[in-house]
Amino acid sequence: xxxxxxxxxxxxxxxxxxxxxxxxxxxxxxFEPIKQFRVIDLEGNLIAKEYNNIPKExxxxxxxxMISIEEMDNILYMSQRQGKISFYMTSFGETAxxxxxxxxxxxxxxxxPQYREQGSFMWRGFTIEQIVNQCIGNHxxxxxxxxxxxxxxSKDLNIVTVSSPLTTQVPQxxxxxxGFRVNGENKIAATWFGExxxxxxxxxxxxxxxxxxxxxxxFLCRNNHYAISTPTDDQFRGDTIAGKAPxxxxxxxxxxxxxxxxxxxxxxxxxxxxxxxxxxxxxxxITYRIGDHSTSDHSVLYRSQEEIDSWKSGNNPINRLGLFLxxxxxxxFNDEHDNQIRKDVRNRVIAALKNGSEQQSPSIQDLxxxxxxEVLPHLQDQYxxxxxxxxxxxxxxxxxxxxxxx
Amino acid sequence: MLRxxxxxxxxxxxxxxxxxxxxxxxxxxxRDQNVFLIGEEVGQYQGAYKVSKGLYxxxxxxxxxxxxxxxxxxxxxxVGAAMYGLKPIVEFMTFNFAMQAIDHVINSAAKLHYMxxxxxxxxxxxxxxxxxxxxxxxxxSQCFAAWYSQVPGLIVLSPYDCDDARGLLKAAVRNPNxxxxxxxxxxxxxxxxxxxxxxxxxxxxxxxxxxxxxxxKDVTIVTFxxxxxxxMLAAAELEREGISCEVINLRTLKxxxxxxxxxxxxKTHRVVTVEEGWGQCGIGAEICSIINETNAFFHLDAPxxxxxxxDIPTPYAFNLEELSxxxxxxxxxxxKLVLK
Numbered sequence: 001x002x003x004x005x006x007x008x009x010x011x012x013x014x015x016x017x018x019x020x021x022x023x024x025x026x027x028x029x030x031f032e033p034i035k036q037f038r039v040i041d042l043e044g045n046l047i048a049k050e051y052n053n054i055p056k057e058x059x060x061x062x063x064x065x066m067i068s069i070e071e072m073d074n075i076l077y078m079s080q081r082q083g084k085i086s087f088y089m090t091s092f093g094e095t096a097x098x099x100x101x102x103x104x105x106x107x108x109x110x111x112x113p114q115y116r117e118q119g120s121f122m123w124r125g126f127t128i129e130q131i132v133n134q135c136i137g138n139h140x141x142x143x144x145x146x147x148x149x150x151x152x153x154s155k156d157l158n159i160v161t162v163s164s165p166l167t168t169q170v171p172q173x174x175x176x177x178x179g180f181r182v183n184g185e186n187k188i189a190a191t192w193f194g195e196x197x198x199x200x201x202x203x204x205x206x207x208x209x210x211x212x213x214x215x216x217x218x219f220l221c222r223n224n225h226y227a228i229s230t231p232t233d234d235q236f237r238g239d240t241i242a243g244k245a246p247x248x249x250x251x252x253x254x255x256x257x258x259x260x261x262x263x264x265x266x267x268x269x270x271x272x273x274x275x276x277x278x279x280x281x282x283x284x285x286i287t288y289r290i291g292d293h294s295t296s297d298h299s300v301l302y303r304s305q306e307e308i309d310s311w312k313s314g315n316n317p318i319n320r321l322g323l324f325l326x327x328x329x330x331x332x333f334n335d336e337h338d339n340q341i342r343k344d345v346r347n348r349v350i351a352a353l354k355n356g357s358e359q360q361s362p363s364i365q366d367l368x369x370x371x372x373x374e375v376l377p378h379l380q381d382q383y384x385x386x387x388x389x390x391x392x393x394x395x396x397x398x399x400x401x402x403x404x405x406x
Numbered sequence: 407m408l409r410x411x412x413x414x415x416x417x418x419x420x421x422x423x424x425x426x427x428x429x430x431x432x433x434x435x436x437r438d439q440n441v442f443l444i445g446e447e448v449g450q451y452q453g454a455y456k457v458s459k460g461l462y463x464x465x466x467x468x469x470x471x472x473x474x475x476x477x478x479x480x481x482x483x484x485v486g487a488a489m490y491g492l493k494p495i496v497e498f499m500t501f502n503f504a505m506q507a508i509d510h511v512i513n514s515a516a517k518l519h520y521m522x523x524x525x526x527x528x529x530x531x532x533x534x535x536x537x538x539x540x541x542x543x544x545x546x547s548q549c550f551a552a553w554y555s556q557v558p559g560l561i562v563l564s565p566y567d568c569d570d571a572r573g574l575l576k577a578a579v580r581n582p583n584x585x586x587x588x589x590x591x592x593x594x595x596x597x598x599x600x601x602x603x604x605x606x607x608x609x610x611x612x613x614x615x616x617x618x619x620x621x622x623k624d625v626t627i628v629t630f631x632x633x634x635x636x637x638m639l640a641a642a643e644l645e646r647e648g649i650s651c652e653v654i655n656l657r658t659l660k661x662x663x664x665x666x667x668x669x670x671x672x673k674t675h676r677v678v679t680v681e682e683g684w685g686q687c688g689i690g691a692e693i694c695s696i697i698n699e700t701n702a703f704f705h706l707d708a709p710x711x712x713x714x715x716x717d718i719p720t721p722y723a724f725n726l727e728e729l730s731x732x733x734x735x736x737x738x739x740x741x742k743l744v745l746k
Contacts, residue, residue, distance in 0.1 A: 179487050
């Protein structure tokens with residue numbers, strides 16, 4: 001081959017791969033959109049029979065929890081309007097995703113939540129009282145009154161504390177998943193984030209890392225159609241979030257998030273694959289946020305009641321699971337019994353609120369602990385100064401409202 | 407590692423600050439299975455500034471991680487790895503680039519221990535070059551000492567010489583809290599004699615304790631990092647004119663050792679602070695406030711004089727850059743001013 005390059009003296013052949021090339025300009029825009037995996041239809045009829053494999057007891061426990069969360073969310077939302085707690089976020093319409101997923105994971109799996117996963121917490125045993133005490137911020141709060149409501153966490157339950165900045169938990173899950181793989185552990189890091197949070201830069205980095213470094217990480221995107229007031233059309237283009245995942249080289253499932261059986265089966269499959277292949281997996285759940293984003297939101301300002309009602313009555317995870325259980329004879333439906341369950345939960349939440357509001361605040365000392373592993377000298381000084389001030393002016397402060405007093 | 411250290415005389419060796427940091431990291435990675443180094447170009451390229459030279463060949467890719475170009479990504483990943491129980495040393499090519507990841511350093515690493523009521527630990531060392539180098543202009547020359555040392559939950563260290571670099575970095579790796587470790591590119595090439603004990607694999611410097619580099623009785627100069635060098639040169643020059651300066655190398659910016667500063671003021675009654683960074687809300691400003699709110703105030707014979715970088719983004723042109731940062735003569739002038 002004659003060389004026309006001035007500075008190239010060495011002749012060496014280049015390895016061609018002919019199948020890589022095309023000879024016409026045909027830009028790619030839309031890949032085939034990924035379809036949602038579904039087991040039951042909107043009326044709870046079983047369609048994909050081979051996935052009807054969840055034990056009856058588990059299904060009933062899941063159903064009980066889903067209706068309990070609905071009641072709890074209702075009361076706590078109202079209690080914010082009544083000034084009993086400062087803030088709350090409900091999870092109406094999304095509990096099949098959180099409860100179903102957590103039921104399909106193992107207890108040793110780390111969960112990195114966003115903020116709407118009371119289903120995950122409660123399936124693992126987080127109680128109504130723990131939730132209410134955290135929302136109030138009293139001395140019984142495991143978080144020592146440090147965080148806004150719904151920002152709970154539990155080391156015992158392997159659920160990392162909720163952190164407000166969006167999507168920061170996602171690369172953290174890549175990191176933890178890396179640790180699990182390197183140490184050969186039968187554990188995965190499962191991380192939740194919304195379709196809006198997936199716009200953050202951290203999402204891209206986390207996905208890229210997880211596949212490139214082979215992390216035992218399960219990415220769980222809950223596409224509930226709204227990021228506060230931003231509808232999905234204004235959030236992204238392309239085939240929802242799931243459409244991005246294969247581009248990272250990652251195995252991907254899109255699941256009908258209001259179909260509990262599909263959620264459970266899909267997550268169980270993904271977990272097994274992660275442990276077997278030692279690489280990450282991506283799941284997007286398509287669901288709908290029936291309630292407001294939070295107590296600071298009033299969603300009818302940006303969406304129609306008609307749209308909300310069509311999901312609430314026409315494609316509701318609780319209804320679909322309930323109808324499935326009834327049609328399969330897996331649960332005896334009895335109005336009195338079910339109303340009693342709901343009533344018991346309501347009463348328990350109300351009692352927790354009452355009891356919680358009567359509790360003392362976390363101790364004054366806890367203002368300064370946990371900043372570092374020990375209370376460093378400059379913080380000790382500040383605590384001493386505070387005590388001196390409070391001692392001198394104790395008539396001006398409600399000292400007895402703090403656990404341990406002065 | 408020892409082959410790059412030149413034995414000058416019995417009990418002492420000569421090494422550069424770069425070699426000091428390299429040897430400290432190597433010893434810690436050797437000592438503890440959970441420690442690893444992560445960052446851009448740290449592995450096969452031997453480090454953007456060659457600080458991690460030889461580590462990849464010695465420890466392999468399971469301990470020295472080259473990453474894609476995403477500070478947000480690898481810092482977030484490191485926080486997750488630390489929560490799990492590993493011990494990352496995160497290298498930022500410069501702390502200027504760490505701004506891309508600063509949410510993870512502050513909202514995650516610094517605050518999570520407190521926010522989780524002790525449940526989540528984020529034991530990480532964030533290290534990299536800080537402040538001005540030479541001819542790298544505004545986006546590569548900022549000093550972040552003031553920014554990070556304001557944040558509760560962080561420990562902030564800034565070494566000057568090899569002794570500092572080795573002892574503080576090893577202490578940082580062994581400390582359970584997140585540590586921001588501010589190095590200096592110009593200092594990397596400076597060589598110092600180090601006694602044998604500093605080379606010991608368990609040589610540690612206490613965090614939160616400043617070092618008196620040079621004792622004196624007329625003025626206290628409080629400084630850190632590269633400015634220690636210029637302060638010492640200024641002190642030598644002033645000595646010739648009969649002025650005796652006590653130079654304090656802060657070593658730790660958070661928690662700042664106010665006691666050493668106060669005790670020195672009781673002796674000298676005059677203070678000059680020196681920093682490369684901008685004056686507003688800087689380390690010098692903090693020293694002034696500390697003096698103001700303690701009994702050290704009543705020992706002052708003159709107001710504190712701050713020597714700081716000019717309040718401008720750093721220019722590129724050599725002559726302009728020279729004028730933007732404190733030099734020996736600025737410190738000498740400041741001392742004379744405080745003595746007037």
